[in-house]
Amino acid sequence: MRWLVPLLFLPLPALAQEVDLELVLLADASGSIDEEEITFQRQGYATAITHPDVVYAIRSTMTGSIAVTYVEWAANQAVVVDWAVIDSEAAAQAFAARLLGPPRLATGRNAIGAALLEGKRLIETNQITSLRQVIDFSGDSVGNYSGPRIADARAEVLAAGITINGLPILRDGRAADLAAAYEAQIIGGPGAFVVAATSRATFAEAVRRKLVLEIASTPAPLSLAQRDAGP
Numbered sequence: 001m002r003w004l005v006p007l008l009f010l011p012l013p014a015l016a017q018e019v020d021l022e023l024v025l026l027a028d029a030s031g032s033i034d035e036e037e038i039t040f041q042r043q044g045y046a047t048a049i050t051h052p053d054v055v056y057a058i059r060s061t062m063t064g065s066i067a068v069t070y071v072e073w074a075a076n077q078a079v080v081v082d083w084a085v086i087d088s089e090a091a092a093q094a095f096a097a098r099l100l101g102p103p104r105l106a107t108g109r110n111a112i113g114a115a116l117l118e119g120k121r122l123i124e125t126n127q128i129t130s131l132r133q134v135i136d137f138s139g140d141s142v143g144n145y146s147g148p149r150i151a152d153a154r155a156e157v158l159a160a161g162i163t164i165n166g167l168p169i170l171r172d173g174r175a176a177d178l179a180a181a182y183e184a185q186i187i188g189g190p191g192a193f194v195v196a197a198t199s200r201a202t203f204a205e206a207v208r209r210k211l212v213l214e215i216a217s218t219p220a221p222l223s224l225a226q227r228d229a230g231p
Contacts (some may be wrong), residue, residue, distance in 0.1 A: 007193070015210045017067075018130065019065045019067045019129075020066055026117040027072050027080075028138055031107070031222060038102065042100055044204040048094050048207035054211050067086070068216060070099055071118065073106055074109065075114075077115050081095060095192050112150050116164065120160055126130055134165060137166055137167065137187075140168070142181045142186065163188070163190055164187050166182035167194075170196050182194045
């Protein structure tokens, strides 16, 4: 029976970390988004996630923590910041610092269906367990030039129990049309909603407001697009 002895010393599988929320931030990096806008979007998310209101919302969850990853999407999808557990102001600051460093990683035309499915894959293949899973999708159109159809990808994501919220980036007076398109074609799942970024001046505020609603799991109107994105 000596062959049994070494088995006692085999390492045990690592236990999955439990958080309140797994959140995939899917940010538009398609051809309509230039280099300056890539930087601006990242800065907006960095500012929002380190805001005291967001940190307070995180600390007020059941586990006092969430897991977040930031992914840029276009024809391809690229992880800018891998999964990180945020449970304090210091952890939020560290995530923000990592977000501002890398160069642009995604290019090409829209592949929204593929981006949604990549968000689902990232949630299902990490070593984290959570009470809720959300894909936070941002973009400036609902064009889908390659990959799976949006409707098919959306249905697959929702069937997995993952909620999709939307952050349409509004420009050229298309606010009402794009927000309505996000409601009809992108978002779904329990408590799903749209918060629109109506201008550069309100982008970080829109992101902050959306993060607080997602983290706190606060019921929201289906669309906040016609309102000021600030408090």
